[in-house]
Amino acid sequence: MFKETIFYLSRVLGKKVRTGNDAVIGTLADIAVDVSSAVPQVVLLVIKSGGREMLVDSATFTVTEERGQFVFRCRELVTLPSLPENTLLLKKYVLDRQLVDINGRKLVRVNDLRLAVMSSGTFLVAVDVGFEGLMRRLGVAKPLKALLRLFNASMPGKLVLWDAVETVDIGHAGIKLSKAYSKLETLHVSDLADILEDMDIKMQTEVFSSFDDEKAADVLEELEMEAQITVLESLPVEKAADLLEMMPADEVADILEEMGEEKAEELLSEMESEASEEVRELMEYEDYEVGSVMTTDFIAYKVSMTVGEVIGELRRLKPEPSSIYYLYIVDESEKLTATVSLRDLVVSEAETIIDEIMNTKMIFVRDTDDIESIGEIISKYNLLAVPVVDKDMVLLGMVVIDDIVYNLLRARKRKV
Numbered sequence: 452m453f454k455e456t457i458f459y460l461s462r463v464l465g466k467k468v469r470t471g472n473d474a475v476i477g478t479l480a481d482i483a484v485d486v487s488s489a490v491p492q493v494v495l496l497v498i499k500s501g502g503r504e505m506l507v508d509s510a511t512f513t514v515t516e517e518r519g520q521f522v523f524r525c526r527e528l529v530t531l532p533s534l535p536e537n538t539l540l541l542k543k544y545v546l547d548r549q550l551v552d553i554n555g556r557k558l559v560r561v562n563d564l565r566l567a568v569m570s571s572g573t574f575l576v577a578v579d580v581g582f583e584g585l586m587r588r589l590g591v592a593k594p595l596k597a598l599l600r601l602f603n604a605s606m607p608g609k610l611v612l613w614d615a616v617e618t619v620d621i622g623h624a625g626i627k628l629s630k631a632y633s634k635l636e637t638l639h640v641s642d643l644a645d646i647l648e649d650m651d652i653k654m655q656t657e658v659f660s661s662f663d664d665e666k667a668a669d670v671l672e673e674l675e676m677e678a679q680i681t682v683l684e685s686l687p688v689e690k691a692a693d694l695l696e697m698m699p700a701d702e703v704a705d706i707l708e709e710m711g712e713e714k715a716e717e718l719l720s721e722m723e724s725e726a727s728e729e730v731r732e733l734m735e736y737e738d739y740e741v742g743s744v745m746t747t748d749f750i751a752y753k754v755s756m757t758v759g760e761v762i763g764e765l766r767r768l769k770p771e772p773s774s775i776y777y778l779y780i781v782d783e784s785e786k787l788t789a790t791v792s793l794r795d796l797v798v799s800e801a802e803t804i805i806d807e808i809m810n811t812k813m814i815f816v817r818d819t820d821d822i823e824s825i826g827e828i829i830s831k832y833n834l835l836a837v838p839v840v841d842k843d844m845v846l847l848g849m850v851v852i853d854d855i856v857y858n859l860l861r862a863r864k865r866k867v
């Protein structure tokens with residue numbers, strides 16, 4: 452009857468590998484698994500013999516536990532010329548490396564790996580990222596456990612199923628994986644940004660470069676300023692400019708203002724002229740002016756449009772939620788004349804002319820006003836966003852409450 456066996460990688464590395472007649476072939480130097488499936492199967496062993504290492508097909512091996520020791524026996528020595536695609540050497544590329552705990556949404560260090568011998572093969576089932584795994588590696592787990600039991604205490608341990616982790620520290624090793632970082636795609640961009648910020652520059656660049664442009668732009672927007680600059684400086688200028696074009700102009704202006712003048716100019720020159728011109732205009736504002744924190748992603752319509760036409764246009768544009776807190780009405784000279792709330796649009800009949808539901812008693816700020824004045828206005832009138840106009844009432848953008856909070860936090864950080 453087959454008996455399922457569980458073992459840790461740290462307990463079998465360096466162990467003697469024997470033939471069926473108990474002759475020693477060599478010692479176990481590493482184990483490779485196929486990571487193309489949710490539960491990776493062991494596909495080959497690395498055996499060290501006479502100062503050389505050979506890749507041996509794992510199908511010819513059995514792993515059993517005899518008198519508390521794990522014994523590897525080889526029925527037939529079938530060697531392989533190289534590592535197949537989608538395979539990982541566990542000691543070389545996983546043990547002691549960092550990977551992402553997808554459920555915990557953080558980087559963790561692998562202290563040990565847990566494998567299971569089943570009737571269908573040997574599988575990697577979990578990584579040990581806890582204190583117990585670290586003590587096991589040091590060879591002191593058993594005596595320490597015994598000592599803790601005297602005080603009715605136990606050693607903290609933490610296993611994470613392999614299906615819930617993503618390797619991230621292997622790209623530079625030239626390993627070919629068909630689904631690189633696919634599990635990271637399931638995380639929210641804010642979580643991805645937090646994880647990237649904990650990585651070293653090499654790993655950060657490797658992982659960030661694996662995202663498609665849309666995801667990369669979203670993640671870049673969520674990164675802290677220092678990480679944003681690091682990532683942008685690590686990318687080819689063409690790629691960095693493409694990502695910046697996909698971000699709100701005010702966010703891009705904030706980033707470029709913190710970069711070196713030469714690098715910022717290089718990126719602006721690479722961007723499409725319309726996008727770079729918008730950013731340049733925002734960068735001309737002083738830090739204390741409203742224009743420096745406004746977004747130019749706003750929606751404005753002419754007074755003669757119907758509710759149905761406006762809603763149809765919104766469906767076509769699919770704007771960000773913050774862009775439709777309020778819709779602005781402008782005249783032929785692009786001067787702000789009124790506002791319309793999304794609620795009023797939704798509850799009105801499709802043929803209603805905007806003129807009939809718009810609010811001409813507007814609250815607005817000038818682009819050169821002091822930023823500190825906005826907080827008071829938003830609080831007093833309970834607004835989510837405020838339109839920004841120039842001295843001639845031409846609509847330039849809007850300031851949303853999120854930008855005000857960000858600006859306050861940023862100012863506080865600088866003081867600290």
